[in-house]
Structure formats: structure tokens, C-alpha cells
């Protein structure tokens with residue numbers, strides 16, 4: 560299987576549909592029939608959240624699920640905006656960290672929703688990074704058999720990836736994201752201004768997912784990232800809006816074609832097979848997700864060169880861009896047998912091997928069936 564996202568060459572800022580410069584809102588629509596929704600991207604949008612929820616037809620009580628870090632920074636602005644648009648608002652804090660994306664926290668959220676009197680005409684707002692978005696989204700998918708929810712992503716990773724596409728989940732002691740649902744939000748509101756407070760490490764980790772879109776799906780976007788790496792590192796608002804919009808467009812196209820991940824949506828797993836295994840083995844927070852994905856992409860690119868899918872020049876460009884964006888491409892020292900175990904447990908592995916996403920040159924992907932043993936050898940991590 561192979562492919563690339565539809566749409567022609569990436570030529571922002573002027574070539575982006577709807578791009579009107581600072582002060583504007585860029586809109587990407589995810590077309591999924593009755594479950595369609597808009598991703599609205601701009602700078603300084605948080606105070607407009609309430610009226611945007613009204614115009615999406617949302618009513619009643621709003622429960623904002625967030626964590627103490629994000630609440631301290633943006634909770635007031637969100638609460639004020641929702642209140643002045645006529646909603647009664649309950650703030651629900653969950654502890655900060657992946658280790659709390661679990662059933663215990665989810666139950667506390669259900670308790671708080673019941674306590675606050677939310678019913679089927681109410682809605683949930685997920686205010687935070689991917690952890691908050693995944694857990695609050697799953698709460699919305701399951702509370703009273705499903706109530707509407709709105710994503711307000713505040714990390715770069717959540718703005719370009721996790722808030723779009725409707726995957727919601729909590730972790731299980733036996734593995735990440737094992738309990739979840741496909742459940743689309745009613746609206747995604749991306750305020751790039753929230754990135755100004757994000758720790759640099761988290762910002763760079765998000766850039767790894769940005770690079771992923773270019774390598775696997777859009778070569779012109781990759782070129783753009785190379786040319787605008789300095790602007791991205793400087794968090795130039797115009798550049799950020801263009802980049803987030805392009806990532807959301809690519810994710811939307813992929814999700815529209817394959818909402819439940821049976822085909823092209825797999826392309827978004829580029830760099831994730833080895834990345835995820837290394838993330839698990841490296842131990843708590845020694846690698847954050849995007850950092851592990853950057854290493855996984857570097858290994859994937861080298862594997863693809865060995866398999867004749869891309870040239871050494873492509874590999875060099877990918878490694879150079881990742882390095883320039885502050886991402887290490889050196890794998891941590893891991894025991895080969897442990898890595899093999901982690902690959903064998905990969906939930907995407909099937910009989911006959913793992914569906915390994917290869918970059919075909921830069922901007923196209925193919926899927927190869929590789930056994931965990933082959934992957935270990937090709938990656939050079941097996942010795």
C-alpha cells in the first residue's frame with residue numbers, strides 16, 4: 560500500500576485558503592457527514608470560545624476539564640468567555656501527567672460531572688494538552704452515552720495531532736490508550752498564543768509530529784519547514800498558524816478517508832513503531848512522546864534507505880531538520896531483547912508482522928510488513 564495526501568503543492572502563506580494574516584481565523588473543516596466539525600486556528604481566540612460554542616448550537620452547562628498547570632494560565636479566560644456567553648460553568652481539574660490518564664481519574668471526572676448536574680444537553684470542554692484531551696474526550700464519549708465536547712488544545716502536539724480526528728482514550732496498566740472510543744468533537748479551537756507558555760521541551764516535541772506530516776504525506780510542506788525552521792523556533796505567529804493549519808488539513812484529509820484507522824490513517828504512525836517502543840523502554844519522562852517519535856523517524860528513514868525506499872540524501876535532510884529543530888536523533892541505550900519484547904507487544908502488530916510505515920522519498924509513504932526481528936536488525940539496535 561502506498562499513498563500521499565491529496566491536494567497540491569504547499570505554498571503558504573499566500574497559497575493557504577482563507578489565510579488573511581494576523582488577526583484572522585483559519586478554518587479547516589473535517590468532513591465526516593453528521594459528525595463534521597471545524598478546527599478554528601488563530602491568535603488570541605480564547606476570549607471568543609463562548610460565542611463560538613453558541614454558534615455551534617451548544618447549550619446548557621459546560622464542564623471544563625483541565626489540569627492545575629493549564630487552569631492557572633488559561634482557566635479564567637475560558638471560564639469568563641463561557642459565562643458571558645450564557646453557559647453555567649464548572650471547572651474540573653485532573654492531575655497533570657500521563658500517569659493520571661487512567662480509570663481512577665476518569666471516575667473522578669464522572670463524579671464531578673454528576674455532582675455539577677450535567678445532563679445530555681450539556682457539554683464538556685477539554686482545555687489542555689493531549690492527556691486532558693484524550694481523557695475528557697473519552698468522558699464525553701461515555702457520559703450518559705455521549706455528550707458533545709469541544710477541544711481547546713494548548714500544546715503544539717495537541718494542536719497539530721491529538722485534538723483532531725476523534726481518537727479518545729485512557730491508559731490501562733497493561734498498555735497505553737487501551738481503553739477508548741472514536742468520538743468526534745463539535746469544535747476544535749486552537750489559540751496559538753497559548754504556546755507562548757509551553758516549556759521549550761514540549762514545544763520541540765510537538766515539532767516532531769509536524770515534521771512527520773511532511774515526511775509521510777507532503778513533500779512541499781517538508782520544504783516549507785526547512786525554509787522556515789528559524790521562524791518556527793522563534794514561534795512566529797504567522798508561520799505557526801500556517802504550519803498548524805497545514806497539519807490539521809493533512810490530518811483531516813486522512814481522517815475523512817479513514818476515520819477508524821484501517822488504511823491511510825496508518826500513515827500518521829510514521830516514526831511511531833520504534834519511537835513508541837523506545838518511549839516505553841526509556842522510562843518515565845526520560846523521553847517525551849515527540850522526542851521518541853523524532854528518534855523513531857530517524858531510524859525509519861535509515862531503514863527505508865536500506866530498503867531502497869529513499870535515498871541517503873533524503874535521510875540526511877530529515878536528520879538535519881530534526882536536529883535543527885532541537886530534536887535528538889540518537890536512540891537511548893536499550894537492551895535488544897527488551898526492545899524485541901516491546902515490538903512484539905505493539906498493538907499494531909499483526910500475524911505476519913508489523914505494519915511498518917516507510918517514507919518513500921520525502922512526502923509519500925508505503926506500508927511494509929516487517930517482523931519485529933527484521934526491524935531490530937534493520938534499525939541497527941539489535942546488536
Ligand SMILES: NC(=O)c1ccc[n+]([C@@H]2O[C@H](COP(=O)([O-])OP(=O)(O)OC[C@H]3O[C@@H](n4cnc5c(N)ncnc54)[C@H](O)[C@@H]3O)[C@@H](O)[C@H]2O)c1
Pocket residue numbers: 626628629632655656657660687688689690691693713714715716717720721722723724725726727735736753754755756757758761848
Ligand atoms: N488522540 C490522539 O489522536 C492522540 C495523538 C497523539 C497523542 N495523543 C496523546 O496525547 C498525550 C500527549 O499529549 P501532550 O504532548 O500534549 O502532553 P500533555 O498533555 O501531558 O502536556 C504536556 C505538558 O504541558 C503542560 N501544558 C499544556 N499546555 C500548556 C501551556 N499552554 N503552557 C504551559 N504548559 C502547558 C501540561 O500541563 C503538561 O505538563 C498522550 O497521552 C498521547 O497518548 C493522542
Ligand SMILES: [Zn+2]
Pocket residue numbers: 720768831848852
Ligand atoms: Zn505521536
